Amino acid sequence: MFVAKTINAYQEYYENTFKSGQIGFVPTxxxxxxxxxxxxxxxxxNNDFTVVSIFVNPKQFGQNEDLAAYPKDFNRDRERLETExxxxxxxxxxxxxxxxxxxxSIHILPEFTNILCGRFRDSHFEGVALVVLKLFNIIRPDNAYFGxxxxxxxxxIQTMIDEFNLAIKLHAMPIIREKSGLAxxxxxxxxxxxxxxLAANIYKGLLHIEEQVMANNLSLKDVSLEYTNYLKLKSDKMKMQYIEVYDRRLKPLSQLETGNMFMGTAVFIGNVRLIDNILF
Known part of the structure; x- marks a missing residue:
């Protein structure tokens, strides 16, 4: 496995090795x-070549977020990727x-940034879009993989690919969970x-809400209160930041649409913020 630390080093390797094959890309x-x-x-x-990037992007972290503390272990990561x-x-x-x-910079309309994580992480998605667009232009992948x-x-990212006419196919891969259900x-x-x-209850609570909604025991407007109460019964240590339900393109729902619904949440356990979601 070749390690490229500069754009020039990557471009030289691309011209000599990748240019004739299909490239899959996993940004991390x-x-x-x-x-x-x-x-x-x-x-x-599914590709001739696979490129993985490791870059902790400062532009997607807010002032009081965990940029400085974000966990790192380059040697372990390199060994795992080489093995794969x-x-x-x-x-x-x-x-x-x-x-x-x-x-x-990239400007994202409020209708996207004023929902879910966007409401609480100012300029986060502008930073995500900027770095991913730069990485796409550097790597020049045919396929890109996101969780x-x-x-x-x-x-x-899918909207950016569509609106900027990028010749990249985006693949969404299922959430991988620990045995407890924690994402x-x-x-x-x-x-x-x-x-x-304790954090495993984030996912269990989502499944509880899904069950109640699908049995017509819970209306969409009551989801937030029900989820808050569910978490409180498990522990006062868990604090919900949000839970929201949309269709799978993140457009507002006027009624239940089985098979086309997304429910996402963010929960604090102490000062650790965790996100999770389900499709149903």
Whole structure:
């Protein structure tokens, strides 16, 4: 596996090795878990070459978020990717991606940023869109793989591909969960063993809401109160930030649409913020 730390090094490798084959791309921020590896395996299986990037993007973190503390283990990540058959690891530093003050930015309409995580993470999705667009232009993939856990992010990237006429096929891969049901996340490393068990109730609560909605025991307008009460019964340590229901394109629902619904939530356990969602 070749490790490219600069854009020039990647471009040279691309011209010499990748140019004639189909490229799959998995962008990550590192500290890889089995969820990331499921994306890598899908890419390796379905492409001639697979590229993985590790870059902790400062532009998608807010002032009081965990940029400085975000977990890292480059050597472990490199070994895992090499074992999985990845052809190239793109590992740039911040100066390589943002060499000087940006003169251009990406503006996202409020109808997208004023829902779900966008309501609470100012300029987060502008930062996501900017770095992904830059990475797409650098890597020049045919296929890109994203996890469903960051569902709002996936929908944003799909919209960007459509509206900017990018010749990339986007693939959403299912959430990989721990045995308890907790969605795998690099931020799970912040949790104590007891808090990890507690965090499994985030997903169990979503399943409870789904069951109640589908049995016509709960209206869409009462979802937030029911979910809050569910979490409180488990522990006062869990604080819901939001729970919202949309169709699968993240458009408002006027009524139940079985098979076309998305429900997403963000929950704090102490100062650790975790997200999860289900489709139903």
């Amino acid at each position: 921020m590192g500290f890889l878990h089995d969820g990331h590896i499921s994306l890598v395996r899908e890419s390796v299986k 058959g990845v052809d190239l690891l793109f590992f740039p530093d911040e100066v390589e991606i943002y060499p000087e003050k940006n003169q251009l 469903q856990k960051d569902y709002q992010q996936f929908q944003l 795998m996340s690099s931020r799970n490393s912040y949790l104590s063993p007891s808090d990890k068990l």
